[in-house]
Amino acid sequence: MTITLLRTERLLLEGKDALDLLHRISTADIQHLPLNSPCDTLILNAQGKMECRFTLTKLTEATATLDFDEVTPQANSAATPHQDHFKKLMDHYTFSEKYSLSPGGTQKLPTQSLEEIQTEEICRIHLLSPKIGNEWLPNGQTAPLEINLRAAIHDQKGCYPGQEIIEKIIALGSPPKKLCVVSSTTSANSLFSPLSLPLPLFSEGQNQEVGLLTSLIENGNNALLGLALLRKTHARSGTKIKTASAQIFTVEKSTP
Numbered sequence: 001m002t003i004t005l006l007r008t009e010r011l012l013l014e015g016k017d018a019l020d021l022l023h024r025i026s027t028a029d030i031q032h033l034p035l036n037s038p039c040d041t042l043i044l045n046a047q048g049k050m051e052c053r054f055t056l057t058k059l060t061e062a063t064a065t066l067d068f069d070e071v072t073p074q075a076n077s078a079a080t081p082h083q084d085h086f087k088k089l090m091d092h093y094t095f096s097e098k099y100s101l102s103p104g105g106t107q108k109l110p111t112q113s114l115e116e117i118q119t120e121e122i123c124r125i126h127l128l129s130p131k132i133g134n135e136w137l138p139n140g141q142t143a144p145l146e147i148n149l150r151a152a153i154h155d156q157k158g159c160y161p162g163q164e165i166i167e168k169i170i171a172l173g174s175p176p177k178k179l180c181v182v183s184s185t186t187s188a189n190s191l192f193s194p195l196s197l198p199l200p201l202f203s204e205g206q207n208q209e210v211g212l213l214t215s216l217i218e219n220g221n222n223a224l225l226g227l228a229l230l231r232k233t234h235a236r237s238g239t240k241i242k243t244a245s246a247q248i249f250t251v252e253k254s255t256p
Contacts, residue, residue, distance in 0.1 A: 053152070
């Protein structure tokens with residue numbers, strides 16, 4: 001199986017209007033955020049879909065670091081880096097605010113063996129933790145409540161882009177799709193190339209498309225473990241779903 005490798009890029013945000021601007025356009029309650037307390041933060045569009053996700057650490061009342069997960073680029077990739085997209089969003093929302101953004105460097109990850117990388121990926125899947133490049137992209141297409149990011153949306157902080165949509169979904173009880181842990185066993189047709197994910201998933205009996213397989217890894221003893229974004233009607237534990245090649249997966253658990 002192919003695991004999406006990430007690196008972390010840091011930006012330094014400074015200026016008298018910097019954190020006030022970011023407070024207004026993000027899901028974080030930055031005004032009440034304690035110093036040196038990392039905070040999972042999102043910027044959404046008017047439809048409540050994700051444009052950016054980063055870890056914000058407020059250093060002073062006018063300074064913060066922003067850490068962005070970036071997919072390790074592949075040859076001939078034309079993908080726009082995550083933090084570059086953030087810079088364009090800041091420009092879009094800026095009127096007369098005074099702030100500056102400067103590179104904070106690449107955060108070096110410890111060297112890991114293949115076994116350690118696989119173990120970390122299995123833990124991520126069990127925790128229903130979404131990864132850029134798998135469960136979401138910074139392209140305004142992913143709903144955060146569908147991929148287990150409710151904790152990144154702070155209540156009682158006031159307006160931000162997409163707030164009305166988010167509050168409506170919360171009031172209804174749950175989003176139309178849920179992130180699920182799914183499992184299967186390997187077989188002769190279990191050939192998943194790096195380009196095969198996300199992979200459409202179908203109901204076992206009716207051949208109706210019900211979601212996407214977004215992450216997949218071998219879990220020992222011919223077992224497969226993955227994450228899938230499924231319609232909530234098919235997100236119940238024990239539900240059987242399949243790929244177009246008839247590989248059967250079982251839903252183990254889903255987001256609340």
